[in-house]
Amino acid sequence: MAEKPTSKVRSGQSQAESVEAFSDVDEARATGLRQILDENGLALAAVPTLSAEELVRMYEGMLRGRLLDEHLLTMQRQGRIGLHLDACGQEAGVIAAAHALAAEDYFVPALREASAALYRGLPLRTFLAQMLGNANDLGHGRQTPGQVGSRAIHHVIGSSSVAAQMPHATGLAWAARMRGESTVVVGFVGDGGTSEDDFQSGLNFAAVFKAPVVFVCQNNQWAISTPLSRQTAARSIAIKGLAFGVPSFRVDGNDVLALYAVIKDAVERARAGRGPSFIEAVTYRMGAHGPTDDPSRYRDPAETAAWQRKDPLLRYGIWLDAQKILTTEAQAAARQRIDEEIRAAIAVEEAAGPPPTSSLFDDVLAEPSWLLDEQRAEYLRARKRGRS
Amino acid sequence: MAYEFRLPDIGEGMAEAEIVRWLVKEGDVLAQDQPMVEIMTDKATVEIAAPRGGRVLDRCFAEGKRCPVGEVLVIIGTADDEDRTPSPVTPGPTPPFATAPVASTPARESVLATPAVRKLAREMDVDLTTLTGTGPGGQITAEDVRTAKVSAGLVAPAPRPMVTGDVRIPFRGVRRQIAEHMLRTQREVAQFTYMEEVDATELVELRNKAEARLASHEVKLSYLPFFIRATVEALKKQPQLNAYLDEKAGEIVQRHEYHIGLAAQTPEGLMVPVIRHAERRSLLDLAREVERLATAARTGHVSPSDLGGSTFTITSLGALGGLSATPIINYPEVAILAVHKIAKRPAVVDDKIVIREMMNLSLSVDHRMVDGHDAAKFVAEIKSSLETPGLLFLEST
Numbered sequence: 001m002a003e004k005p006t007s008k009v010r011s012g013q014s015q016a017e018s019v020e021a022f023s024d025v026d027e028a029r030a031t032g033l034r035q036i037l038d039e040n041g042l043a044l045a046a047v048p049t050l051s052a053e054e055l056v057r058m059y060e061g062m063l064r065g066r067l068l069d070e071h072l073l074t075m076q077r078q079g080r081i082g083l084h085l086d087a088c089g090q091e092a093g094v095i096a097a098a099h100a101l102a103a104e105d106y107f108v109p110a111l112r113e114a115s116a117a118l119y120r121g122l123p124l125r126t127f128l129a130q131m132l133g134n135a136n137d138l139g140h141g142r143q144t145p146g147q148v149g150s151r152a153i154h155h156v157i158g159s160s161s162v163a164a165q166m167p168h169a170t171g172l173a174w175a176a177r178m179r180g181e182s183t184v185v186v187g188f189v190g191d192g193g194t195s196e197d198d199f200q201s202g203l204n205f206a207a208v209f210k211a212p213v214v215f216v217c218q219n220n221q222w223a224i225s226t227p228l229s230r231q232t233a234a235r236s237i238a239i240k241g242l243a244f245g246v247p248s249f250r251v252d253g254n255d256v257l258a259l260y261a262v263i264k265d266a267v268e269r270a271r272a273g274r275g276p277s278f279i280e281a282v283t284y285r286m287g288a289h290g291p292t293d294d295p296s297r298y299r300d301p302a303e304t305a306a307w308q309r310k311d312p313l314l315r316y317g318i319w320l321d322a323q324k325i326l327t328t329e330a331q332a333a334a335r336q337r338i339d340e341e342i343r344a345a346i347a348v349e350e351a352a353g354p355p356p357t358s359s360l361f362d363d364v365l366a367e368p369s370w371l372l373d374e375q376r377a378e379y380l381r382a383r384k385r386g387r388s
Numbered sequence: 389m390a391y392e393f394r395l396p397d398i399g400e401g402m403a404e405a406e407i408v409r410w411l412v413k414e415g416d417v418l419a420q421d422q423p424m425v426e427i428m429t430d431k432a433t434v435e436i437a438a439p440r441g442g443r444v445l446d447r448c449f450a451e452g453k454r455c456p457v458g459e460v461l462v463i464i465g466t467a468d469d470e471d472r473t474p475s476p477v478t479p480g481p482t483p484p485f486a487t488a489p490v491a492s493t494p495a496r497e498s499v500l501a502t503p504a505v506r507k508l509a510r511e512m513d514v515d516l517t518t519l520t521g522t523g524p525g526g527q528i529t530a531e532d533v534r535t536a537k538v539s540a541g542l543v544a545p546a547p548r549p550m551v552t553g554d555v556r557i558p559f560r561g562v563r564r565q566i567a568e569h570m571l572r573t574q575r576e577v578a579q580f581t582y583m584e585e586v587d588a589t590e591l592v593e594l595r596n597k598a599e600a601r602l603a604s605h606e607v608k609l610s611y612l613p614f615f616i617r618a619t620v621e622a623l624k625k626q627p628q629l630n631a632y633l634d635e636k637a638g639e640i641v642q643r644h645e646y647h648i649g650l651a652a653q654t655p656e657g658l659m660v661p662v663i664r665h666a667e668r669r670s671l672l673d674l675a676r677e678v679e680r681l682a683t684a685a686r687t688g689h690v691s692p693s694d695l696g697g698s699t700f701t702i703t704s705l706g707a708l709g710g711l712s713a714t715p716i717i718n719y720p721e722v723a724i725l726a727v728h729k730i731a732k733r734p735a736v737v738d739d740k741i742v743i744r745e746m747m748n749l750s751l752s753v754d755h756r757m758v759d760g761h762d763a764a765k766f767v768a769e770i771k772s773s774l775e776t777p778g779l780l781f782l783e784s785t
Contacts, residue, residue, distance in 0.1 A: 074421050078439040079396020292399045294432030382499045385517070 022242045030238040030248040033282060036258040039310050041318025048261040052325045058099055058256055059320055059331070062091035062313050064338050065115030071342055072131065072146075076291055080350065081131050083145045087112035089254070089286035092312035093218050095119055096259035097186045100267050104181075108156045108169040110188040110218065114146050117155040122148065124341065128349040140355040140362065163193035166202025166215065173206065173213035173270070184270045185213045186263070192223025194237050200244075203278065207244045210275035214266040215241075217278070218253065220285035225298040241278030253283030254312035257319075284310070390445055392460040398436075399429045404456045406638070407449045408433055416444045417467050424462065427455070442466050454638045501528040512537045562656040573719040578755040581714040582763045584771055585748050588730045591777045592745040598671075605672070612650070612704055613674035615727050615770075617780050620646045620666050622769035623700060628758055629766055630699050632720040640757055649698030649718055650678070652685035659685060660701055660718060661694040671780075702727065713750045722757050725770070726750040747774075 036045045050058075069086035076084040087094060090112055098116035101107060107116050118127060125136070130148040133141025143149075149157025156168065169187025176183035193199055194217060206213045219237050221228050234240055241248030247269070249262050259281055266277035284307035288295050295304075320326040326334070361376040395405060405427040412424045420441040427436060446463040449455045499516045501509070505528055509516050514536050521528035559567070573579070591614060599609045623630040627642045634641050646667040649660040661681040666674065684690045701718040702725050709729035717724050728748040735744040749770060753763045773779050 074437045077396075077398050077434055077436045079394075079398060080439065083400075288432065291434070292402075292429070292431035294434075296433070382517075 022245075026242055026247070027239070030242055030250055030280075031236045033250055033252055034258050034262060035252040035255050036261065037252075037255045037315050037319050039315055041315040041322065043257075043319060045258075047257055048264065050260070054099070055320065056326050058095050058260070059313075059316060059326060060334055060338065061095040061098065061115060061119040062256065062316070063331075063335060064118060064342075065091045065094065066313060067335065067339050068115065068118075068342055071346060073287070075346070081145050082133070083291060084131070085111050085146060085290050086287050087115065089307065089311065090218055090220055090281075090283045091115065092256040092316070093188075093216055093253050093259050093281040093283060096256050097188075097214075097216055097263050099260055100263040101184065101186060104154065104183050105267070106154045106156060106169075106172050106176075106183060106185040108165045108172065108185060108187040109158055110165050110190055110193065111158070111160075112218070113188050114148055114158075117148055117150060117153060120153045120155060122150050122153055122155065124345045125349055126150070128345050129352065132349055132352075133354070134349055134352040135355045136349065136352050137355065140359045161198075163189050163196035163198040163202070165189055166193070166196075166198050167205070168202075169213050169215065170202045170206040170211050170276075173211035173276075174209055177209075177212060182271055183212065184267050185211075186267070187213060187215050189215060189217050190223060191217065191219040191221065191228055191231055191237060192226060193217070194240060195223075195231055203241065203244045203246060203276070206276040207246045210273065212270035212273070213276045214263060214270055215246075215276065215278045216263065217280045218283055219280050220253075220283050222285050222289070222295070222299070224289040224293060225295075236280060238278060238280035244278075246276050246278045248278040248280070250280045250282065253281030254310050254315070256312055256316050283312075390463050390465045391440055391442065393439055393462045393464060395427075395455045395457050395459055395461045397457045398434065399431050402429045402431070402457060404454045405429045406454050407451050409451060410447055411435070412438075412444050412447075414444050414447060418442060418444060418464065436461075438464065440464060443468075499528065500526055505530050505533060509533045562654075562659070566658050569719065570716050573717050577717055577719065579714075579717055579752050580755050580760070580763075581750055581752045582760065582767055583712045583748060583750045584767045585746060586771045586774050587735060587744050588747045588774055589745045591774050592730060594777045602672070602675075607672065607675050608679055609671075609675045610678060610706070611727075611730065612678050612702070613671045614774065614777060614780065615702060615704065615725075616648050616663065616666050616674050616678075617671060618770045618773035618777075619648065619700065619702060619725060621773055621780065622766050624667070625769055626762055626766040628762055629723045629753065631722050631757065632699075633722070633754075633757060643699045645699065647697055647699045649701035649721075650681060651701060651703035651715075651718075651724075652682065652690075654685045654690060655688040659690050659695065660698060661685060661690050662696065662698040664697075701725070705729070709747075712748050715750060715752045717752055717754055721754075723751060723753040723763070723766075726752075 036043055036047060038044055065087055069084075069088050072081060072084040073086055075081050094113045094116045098107065098119040101120070103120070107113070107120065109116060114127065118124060126138075127148055129136035130139065130143065131145045133139075133145065143157065144160060147158025147160070149155055156165075156172070159165065159168070165187045166189055169185045173183070173185040176185070187202070189199060203215065205211065206215075217237050219228065223231060232240075236250050238248040238250040247266075249266075251258050251262050253259065259279075262279055266279060269275070269277060284304075286304065286307065317326075317328070317331050321328045321331070358376060358379060361372050361379070364372055408426040408428050410425050412418060412422075418424060418438040418441055420439070421437045422441075423435045424438045424444070425436050425447075426433060442464040443466065444462060445465045448460050448462060455461050500521055500523075501516055506516065508530055509528075512533060514533050516528055516533075519528050519532050519536055520526070522532055523529040591611065595609060595611060595614065602609050623646055627644070628640070630644075630646060631640055631642045633639075645665060648663045648666045650663065651658060651660055661684065663669070663674065663677050663681070669677065681690070681694060684694065698718065698721065700721055700723060703713075703715050704727045707729055709727065711728060713726045713728070715724045715726040726749070728750070730745050730747040732743050733746040734741050735746055736742075737744065749767055751763055751767050
């Protein structure tokens, strides 16, 4: 092995077979950093073909996520909602993926991708009803706030199990292929999730069976308090995908245009039957992991400040303004309009109040049982007695 | 109309939060969602914004204090409210999920009880519809059911058959106090016991020599003064064991006075006379004091001034003292040391089995404040002093 092989063929494998090996180009894609917009909002590479309307829609989608997060974080601390995990700073990957999908495609969120559901047509009020677990919530407040799901828009309900989304996404994609549908699935995972068994299983099955799935890893540098340096010794997260024979890309996770370009290509490859892709979006969790987490205990504030300058909304806003697609004034107007829209929706949904206690007996079993009927009747009798 | 903002459970099952910093003063006019206070839960420090606009009428907890979940944290009036004493509260459009306790639920609208409680009620033959629940939202708890059963029992006590030969002793006085005190410890303290073995051969030799010398002083020198001295020296090094928990202030108070309680059997029952300022006393002085208190205990003449105020307790049954025990802490102290009998036992010294004077120590500590590591260090300290008792004079007064 004196000479450096041009193609990294795994040893022990027959050269006669056509082995899907990875080249230097593959490796460069998985360890470099694909970028279109730099931190200052300057376009360094060709911008994907998108109409002005689409570009504005993506901006507003990110902005809506940001503003909603601000409101929900405040409400959580006021005791108005039980839990909120925000996506501040990570909006680009969510919206880029949502925009790259067709209506029939499936979105499998990890933790911080709820704004993709709104982007793909979930009414804001439906989302807030779920967040509040109020009378309008289809789940009657039984699901963790924010883990909204919707059949109508093919947005899979959230799961708190880390990396469970990888096999879920693969399964959905594989099912679509077996049925001969052209559906593509996007599945999200975090940097912490890449250390889970489910990450390996999902990726491996998808690769072997060429499932039409695109995995997006939101590498936000922190799995609660575990930094990336303690998460993996690999040169990047994306490079792990190459070991499974999956085309893998490392992309600036705060650059919505670069993310869109890479995810869109991956979606098209999947739709054409060419199998899965794995995309690492290099981003940063600007806030805490959740309400019980205090990042000041383990994170250098200088690190957070440095990422503040890489804000995905900021750079995209600068570029949109420079392109005269959406001026700074128009951006401010959009902010105000969306904020009012959110405030109004919150007011309406908060007024709806909690679901009736009797709804506890609903949806327990597909077919009503005598036991449930009896319990419900007893409850209603007791209620009546208490009132009279 | 004033609005009471109650501290919600913003963590996952938190019970209280410490007020770190108020960002507003009484009299300030707030906008809705304006940050008003920084609080620290056991997990994180977070800012809470005003759930509605208005004038701050009352900040109910000072900085550094702990506010329980569900308590009123701040009272907000309207902007033109000048009154600092809030008018009776109408919750107004309270956010439906604020964790305000449901104190004013419309008269018990149903029997609220979990299946387990319902089962208990059936078993105890208690009618749930006759009870008022004390649980959240008026829920009937298992305790409510038991209380109902007990009070029903008190109203109509079941006749108890007298069996010849049974002796019935009124449960009151010292016995009852002991019972309540012990129960309180069991209820409030997370107690664990740590046991260790001590080679007391040198201690026995020293004490025998000392006793011979002291014959003229008319003082009986037991081992207890040595144990007290060793304990005080160890407490100086591990001040967390000479402490109590001030729950109201949310502070652990470490004492730098060493008042050693001695569990003593009196004709009326267990009492704990106290040796004040054990750290200021010589061994001889300790011996005199131990003897005085022991005599008082034996004859049932312990003076009230000798009781109470101990910072640490030692329990010793002398020659009866068993092998090991799980002594119950003398609340609100954080630890109690039981010293057991000294007896000749085989021990291994320099790889040979020899006869040594061995004894055991059992230390119970309150795990809320003292961890196993500290308990072990404390006992190791005492062990080392007792095994080489000359060390006790290194820092003696």
